[in-house]
Amino acid sequence: MIGRVVVVGAGPSGLACALELVAHGPVTLVERTPVVGGEVGWRDPFMRQLGEKAASRGVDFALGSIALRWEVSRLLVASPGRIDWIPASTLFFAGGLRPGTAKDVGIHGDRPAGIIPATVALHLLEADVPLWTNVVVLGSGKWADHVVDAVGKLGGRVTAVSVDSSGTKTADKSITNAHSFRAVGRSRIEYLDFVADGLPERLACDALILAGDPRPNRNVEGALIEPASGVVFVQPLNVITATDRYDAARQLSSDWLLAQRGNA
């Protein structure tokens, strides 16, 4: 018997784990937003389908609930009006990825307003209010692509800067192989200084969006660092599409189940 498993995160990875595990024991799926889908989004048909399937297979849902502390055999979860422990023998942490911070990416210089993580920029831009006119997006990949789209739709100009050779083709301008970043601006960001192709560059901007260098989100005390007792982390860095993440997580869960039966 594997006991109750609590899965944190209802994106493709978390839903995959829940579906694989629920066939062998009770599963609670904890998700901090009120919907399933994670970064893929609640409106995505594949995510909706997975959510419905999980519900029909008997997964217990705790939506709008955030995991706070993991102690061996229980997880502290908070939602409006209720903070309580969920007893469980194992935590599958599928809390997704976040863009690298200014420290992760190595940006020195000033600390002005206008330096914003891509995940935040995307939420703010959903208000359909033009926030910036001349944006530098630092990093390449999904977040950068979405920011370029969202800013462009509201009439802003976007220059994409990446640390490797992968550019962002949809941007107004794309600069690759950049390093040694410095933000310049006393109140609001005015420039991003960097070196590309051995030459110092300066880009004027009114916002610097941090969209690269994905890292795993970690916010549960007791499950911050690998390895953690009783915790399986499901946050692959190099698996990109929703279906790939789903497949990888199902495989990982299935392997884990086999290992448990092997140990029994």
Added chain:
Amino acid sequence: MMKSDVFDVVVIGGGVLGTAVAARLSSTSARVALVESEADVAEHASKGNAGVAVSYYGAPSLQQTSLINASNPLWEEITARLDVPYRRLGGVMVALSEHDEDHLPSTLEEIHACGVRGEMATATRVLELEPLISNKVRSGLFMPDEGVIDPIRLTVAYAVLAATNGVQIRLSETVLRIEQSPGRSLVITDKARLETRFVVNAAGVRAAHISQLAGGEAFTSYPRKGQYVVLDRSFGSQLSRIVFSTHTPTTKGSNVVPTTHGSVLLGPTATDLEDADDRATDAETIDWIIDNAKLLVPSTASAPQIKTFAANRPAGDEAHRLRRDELVPNLVHVTDRSAGVSISPAAAELALSVLRDAGLDVLDKPHAITQLPAVPRLRTSGDPISLTDRDPLYGQVICACEHVSAAEINQALSGPVPAISVDGVRKRSGAGYGRCQGSLCMAGVSFLTAMATGKGPAHVKQTARGTVGS
């Protein structure tokens, strides 16, 4: 038509010393205004420091030392009363070389001459006190009365106490001129003309400028930049003492300091500048800090680094200044280069004394507030389940990394000295302080701040100086 207001004391500067003085004055009958040029209190040195409430800093004969000695035993009581995080961790000064070791006896002698508790420690004892210290340690000094405090929450608490008792906290207001006439000054700002009997100059890195505006002494004053690195709480939870570099005649070194957030600060450095507004970090200095920390505590090398920052402290001919100006009798200077937090309770008391000696004839107000209500914090609560009985919004967690709930963020956005920016919310509640640096919560915090300040997504303030949108 410019407003003219009349006060007994105008305090210039909303850092830890200015707000402490204002808080002390607020329990007297004095009419007080505090003027701060930034949009929030604690925006300069009081925001950017390691948060050490020292027991020992310098020579026994200094006024600063008697203020540290008077303040240090009070921290448990003061911080409980003002709802400010504080931990009396004790500090270990580490000698890694013969050269370091040579300086320990004279340092210990000075510590004892100051009347402060301290003892020599063998390498074995050092490692007992703090096992994470390098096993290359030769010997050390243990100072049991060193502590760590949240300097921003302390400053805000002083400001809230002052405001609750009637002090006018005037933010985003810059002093342009000070006109003197016998027995009074006219402090002319970009918003008003404040007539006052006394001026307290607590302007930190701008204190020399304020003195000049008032026709007071010409100080030799320059900003000293300190850079810092913040390490994640996953490492911080393992460190139990403040770890100090050995003090030598030329430097107080760079330290490894557990914070009241549970994180660890590495730093500070000391680079003298001309431009007080230059708070840029640079790769070379940050690398130095990290390398230096590795020597003291090797496991800092593998600790996740979440942020770097810099702040400028007021250096110059006097490291500490709490006295009347020599030229302008109604001007009192209250500045300290590095120990503002550590001296603040006693410095506020002494400032009132100096003002009284200068002719401020005010009475104590028996009904002044001396305590602030404790705001429970979800992250550290020993009984988190009960918090939703107090406020259901304790269950609505906005900052995932630091476990900060909407209840606490709403608290930060309310009261007499509320947060008016995303960064202001971080300063008061901790939301956004953690390892993701806002990538999960900043949208939510921006929205709550926007609703509280009546702004939209473009105009909500991100920092004291800038908005989210441009």
Added chain:
Amino acid sequence: MRVSSPIGELPFEPRRIHYRERALHVDGDMGAWPAHVVIEAGDLPALARLVATPAVITAAAVAIVGVVAIARRKN
């Protein structure tokens, strides 16, 4: 208008109704923060199911059709 949410009750001031891409859009503000409500054709059956009596359903349907018609004419 008021909307209750996990972070409390928020004001919603409608500013404009329009019909676009087979959906009814209500543009408004929460304080100074723009917000909008989108009602798609696919939402109507679910909304209708929530309503108790046939008379109310008929009245609601007439009202929705009426608003949609006005919005379409305005666009």
